[in-house]
Amino acid sequence: MSWYASDFYKPYVSVAARRAKVQRELARAVKRGEDISPVTIVGRTIASSFWGKAWCDNLESYSDYANRMPRGRSYVRNGSVMDLQIGAGKVTAMVSGSSLYTITVTVAPLAAGRWKSITAACAGKIDSLVELLQGKLSRPVLELLARRGDGLFPEPKELELSCTCPDWASMCKHIAAALYGVGARLDARPELFFTLRQVDQTALITTTGATTAFGARPESKALASSKGLSSLFGIELDGDAAAVPAPGRAAKPRGSATPTPSRAPAAPPARPARPFRPAKVAARTLIDRGISRSMIATWLRAGHLERTSERGVYQTTPTTRRQLRGFPR
Numbered sequence: 405m406s407w408y409a410s411d412f413y414k415p416y417v418s419v420a421a422r423r424a425k426v427q428r429e430l431a432r433a434v435k436r437g438e439d440i441s442p443v444t445i446v447g448r449t450i451a452s453s454f455w456g457k458a459w460c461d462n463l464e465s466y467s468d469y470a471n472r473m474p475r476g477r478s479y480v481r482n483g484s485v486m487d488l489q490i491g492a493g494k495v496t497a498m499v500s501g502s503s504l505y506t507i508t509v510t511v512a513p514l515a516a517g518r519w520k521s522i523t524a525a526c527a528g529k530i531d532s533l534v535e536l537l538q539g540k541l542s543r544p545v546l547e548l549l550a551r552r553g554d555g556l557f558p559e560p561k562e563l564e565l566s567c568t569c570p571d572w573a574s575m576c577k578h579i580a581a582a583l584y585g586v587g588a589r590l591d592a593r594p595e596l597f598f599t600l601r602q603v604d605q606t607a608l609i610t611t612t613g614a615t616t617a618f619g620a621r622p623e624s625k626a627l628a629s630s631k632g633l634s635s636l637f638g639i640e641l642d643g644d645a646a647a648v649p650a651p652g653r654a655a656k657p658r659g660s661a662t663p664t665p666s667r668a669p670a671a672p673p674a675r676p677a678r679p680f681r682p683a684k685v686a687a688r689t690l691i692d693r694g695i696s697r698s699m700i701a702t703w704l705r706a707g708h709l710e711r712t713s714e715r716g717v718y719q720t721t722p723t724t725r726r727q728l729r730g731f732p733r
Contacts (some may be wrong), residue, residue, distance in 0.1 A: 413681040429504055432487055443485040443585035450480060451587040453537025455594040458550040460587040462557040463580075472573065484578075485585040490596045497582035501569060507582045510564040514601040517587020518554060526608050533609055537594045556601060595699045604706045685709075685724075693728070 434440055451457045464473055479485065479499065487498040495509040529545050530536050539546065547554050567578050590597055598605040690700055700718075703709045709718040 417463060425504075430498075433487075439489075440487045441489060442483070443480060443488050443588050444483065445481050445588060448481060450477065450584050451591050453594065454546060454588075455537075455592045455597050456587040456591040457599070458546075458557060459590055460584060462550065462552065463583055463587075466560050472575045472577050472580045473505055473584075475577035476582075477582050479577055479581035480584040480588065485581050487580060488585045488589060490586060490589060490593075490600055492599055492602050495586055495600070497585060499567075499578040499581050501578055503569075505569045505578045507568075507579050508566040509579065509582065510566075511558050511600055512562040514556065517609075519603055521554070522548065522556065523607050530608050533606060536605060539594070556597075556603075558601070566628055591695060593698070595702070596694055599698050599702065604702055606703075606706065606708070646682060682710075682719050682721065684712060684714075684717050684719055685719065690718075695728075 430440055433671060451460050464470075479501075484500045485494075485497055486500055486504065488490045488690055489496045493511050493513060495507075495511070497507040497509075499505050500505055523547055526545060530541060535541060541549075553559065565574050565579050567576050569578055571577075586600075595605065687697070691697065700709065703724075704711065704718070708721055710721060712719050
C-alpha cells in the first residue's frame with residue numbers, strides 16, 4: 405500500500421510552486437531565443453468576437469469533449485496556457501500542470517468540396533476582408549460559416565490530439581485548455597483561423613466588375629436589336645431593319661426629295677485601360693496598415709503578392725489593390 409501511495413500518486417504541489425517552476429522554464433526558453441506567446445484571459449470571458457466564440461461553441465457542441473471541457477476552461481482562465489502557436493493545420497502549446505506539458509493538435513485541411521460549397525453560398529454576400537475578419541456579416545452568412553458539420557469549423561474526426569501528460573484520455577484537460585486558448589487568440593488575430601484551416605479567406609470576398617453575382621449583366625430589351633436602337637435614338641444604322649420595307653408598306657423610290665434624318669455625332673472612342681504597373685511594397689508598410697504577417701504569407705501563397713530579391717519587400721500584382729481595399733492607408 406505504501407508503494408501504491410508513494411509511487412502511483414505524486415506528492416501534491418501547490419499552484420504557486422508549479423507556476424514558479426514553469427516561469428523558470430519559460431525564462432530559459434526565452435533566453436534561448438524561442439518565441440513564447442502565452443494566453444492571457446481578463447475576467448471569465450474566454451472569447452468575445454464572432455470567430456473566437458464560434459470556435460469555443462463548436463468545441464462544446466461535441467459530446468466527445470464534454471467531460472474535459474470544464475477543467476480546460478479553468479486552466480485557460482488561470483493562465484496555465486504558457487505558450488500557444490497556431491500554424492497551417494497545426495496548434496502547438498505548453499500548458500502548466502503538475503509539470504509543463506507539450507500539446508500538439510493537428511487539424512485536417514478543409515475539404516475542397518466543402519470549401520467550394522461555402523464560397524458559392526457566400527457569393528455576393530461579403531463585401532470586404534475587414535467585415536469578414538470582424539465578423540460583421542448578416543446572420544444567415546454567420547450561421548452558414550459556423551454551421552456544425554458542413555461549415556468552416558472542424559469536427560472531432562478532423563482533429564488529432566496529443567499531450568505529454570500521463571492522462572490516458574485523448575482529450576485531457578491540458579488539450580482542452582489549449583483549444584480554448586485558440587478561441588481566445590482568434591479574438592485578436594482572426595486571420596489565424598483561415599491559416600489553421602488552410603484556405604484563402606479572400607475567396608469569400610465579393611468580386612466587383614461587369615458581371616453581377618448571378619452572371620452576366622442583362623441588356624435592355626430596347627437595345628437587343630438595331631431596330632430598338634433606331635427607335636430609341638432616331639437614327640438609321642447599317643443593316644437596320646428600317647431599311648427593309650415593312651410588309652404591306654411600299655418602298656420609297658430612290659431620289660425621293662424627303663430629307664433623311666441627320667446622323668448623330670459619333671461617340672468618342674473609349675479610352676484604353678491603363679496597363680497594370682507592378683510596384684514594390686515593404687512588409688513594414690503592410691503591417692502598418694493592419695495586415696498581419698500570417699495574412700501576408702497567405703497572399704504570397706495565393707499569388708496576390710510576389711517575392712523580390714530584397715528581404716521584406718514584395719511586388720504587387722493586379723489583385724493586390726483589391727486585397728488592400730478596406731485597410732486604412
